[in-house]
Amino acid sequence: MMQSVLSTMVKAAAVLAVAGMLQPVSAESANPAKKWTIGMSQCNLGEPWRVQMNADVKKAAEAHPELHVIFKDAQNDTLKQRAHVEEFVAANVDLIIISPKEAQPLTPPVVAAMHAGIPVIVLDRRVVGDKYTCFIGADNKKIGQAAGRWIVQKLGGKGTIVELKGLMTSTPGQDRNSGFREGIKGSDLKVIFDVDMKWLEPNARKEMESALSRFSDISLVYAHNDPGAHGAWLAAKAAGREKNILFVGIDALPQEGQAYVKQGILTASFEYPTGGREAIENGLKILNGEKIEKEIVLPSRVFTAETVDKGGEWLK
Amino acid sequence: MKSWFRHPFARAMAALALVLLLGFIFNADGAFFKWGTHSDMYRAISVYGILACGMTMVIIIGGIDLGVGSILGLSAVLFSLLAIRQGWPPWMAIPATLMAGAVCGLAAGGLIARFRVQPFIATLAMMVFARGLAKWISGGQKISTVIQKANGDFMNVPVPAVFDQLGAKILHGNLAVVTVIFLISIMVCWIILTKLRWGRFMYAIGGNEEAARLSGIPVWAMKLLAYGLSGLFCAVAGICQAAQELQGDPEAGVSYELTAIAIVVIGGTSLAGGRGGIGLTLLGALTIGYLEKILSINAVGEAARLMLTGVIIVGAVLFQRMRK
CATH class of the missing domain: 3.40.50.2300 (Response regulator)
Known part of the structure; x- marks a missing residue:
């Protein structure tokens, strides 16, 4: 008897708890x-x-x-x-x-x-x-443009760029790409390698490794987000080339982009508020x-x- | 077709050779002929390969493990929490993470072995659960060396040495530590599958579970073992992932289970169970790894890359099946 009352109570409590979670x-x-x-x-x-x-x-x-x-x-x-x-x-x-x-x-x-x-x-x-x-x-396009112009100035209008794109089937990826290309128009900056890294750091690292083995001279990496830029930096560091390359990312979250800038990993991070x-x-x-x-x-x-x-x- | 070609190992080699041939043709201005390119690829495929080691045993026993990507994510987060935030030394943080991974695998294995839940369902549940757990213990944020203080400001703590050691390259920067860990994982699986009785039991169960049971093989214990080991390998992979990223990302490993399964299957291990081997998985890992690398050094766009990967996987599998 006692047991059945107890078990009823337990069941009722369980039902209430579940209902509480679902409501x-x-x-x-x-x-x-x-x-x-x-x-x-x-x-x-x-x-x-x-x-x-x-x-x-x-x-x-x-x-x-x-x-x-x-x-x-x-x-x-x-x-x-x-x-x-x-x-x-x-x-x-x-x-x-x-x-x-x-x-x-x-x-x-x-x-x-x-x-x-x-x-x-x-x-x-x-x-x-x-x-x-x-x-x-x-406005992703404006941010991409600003990044492009800033990079032109930083490199003195000349250099080779690796662009690690977010995802070209997504609007932010398209805008951060097209804005950037408008921003560097008229300069002697050349994008020598551009690929999708799907916004993911491990992918960015893999793609950057490919860029590093293909090109002995890379001035700057422009990544569509900060984790991408960080992944590229990790690849360059493993190849011992991180000191000769600048890294620029987008988003500037306090615990990501801003922290990477503070640590000297990224040269710049552009905020996407x-x-x-x-x-x-x-x-x-x-x-x-x-x-x-x-x-x-x-x-x-x-x-x-x-x-x-x-x-x-x-x-x- | 010669008779040697009927051997699965030779056929897996042929698929790999086919992909390598593509590399020779599309060598991206000679980038494919540099050792660094290959060493980078071995590093990049290692985490997937470690997952595929556990997956091989699970598939041989006639099951499937969809939870590997999520358990990897959970392990990466847990390891980072323990090593970075709690300041645990590696000799405590690593075993604790390995244990957590094994427990996840055993939980799924227990559902399958004891309660007869279908492997697809049990490990699908684990896939969702472990991802949720990873997000919960991390608060949805990456566990990195940047820590938020009570007043909302961020401070930076040094990266624990174990991260650098595991993420490093040895032999004058020619071989990644994670690649060595992958090769050790392959060795461990090879010993289990070919040198121990357990291996024979696993093949027997995958071939005909009822017959295995009737001949006195402890079926449920072997299933627990296979899924438990798979969970353990996920934790190994998770630790490697965290060490390479210098952080534990609760989103790490999303869809990695598909790559792991692809590696096992493209090697030639049968999804029906009972046939295959770990050597095939090594070849499968190399095939998938080189395929990705060749697409990457040629800077092929994402859409084309997905389509080409699909076509080449089918091509490689058909090529393997070719018989006189």
């Missing part, structure tokens, strides 16, 4: 002392840059005690992210911040949220059409009924050995 966090369960609830839908926390984005949102929101932010990670699954937005609408949050995985499939839930009267801030990647409150993002802080600042304005710009292009910074401790230098 979407609703606005009702939020702290009632908070005035506003913000739903933050992240497409993939598998990328450090996106982890940083969430960290930036969290940090900015903590400065405002009236805000409560609910984070959801779609784990790189479009349909999951769609469901997350719909859950936010069902929970009647006050504002939605979404960094969408892809434009087309995530446009309808954003439109539905707008119809439900919930303002939506779209971060980094776009949705189709203009049914959103505000878009905040950086997450917009997390700006999303919260503009979100507050929206919630307070202020008017804001519909399109906000984030400025970017370059971090070099001289400027990294001073918070980088803003790009014009």
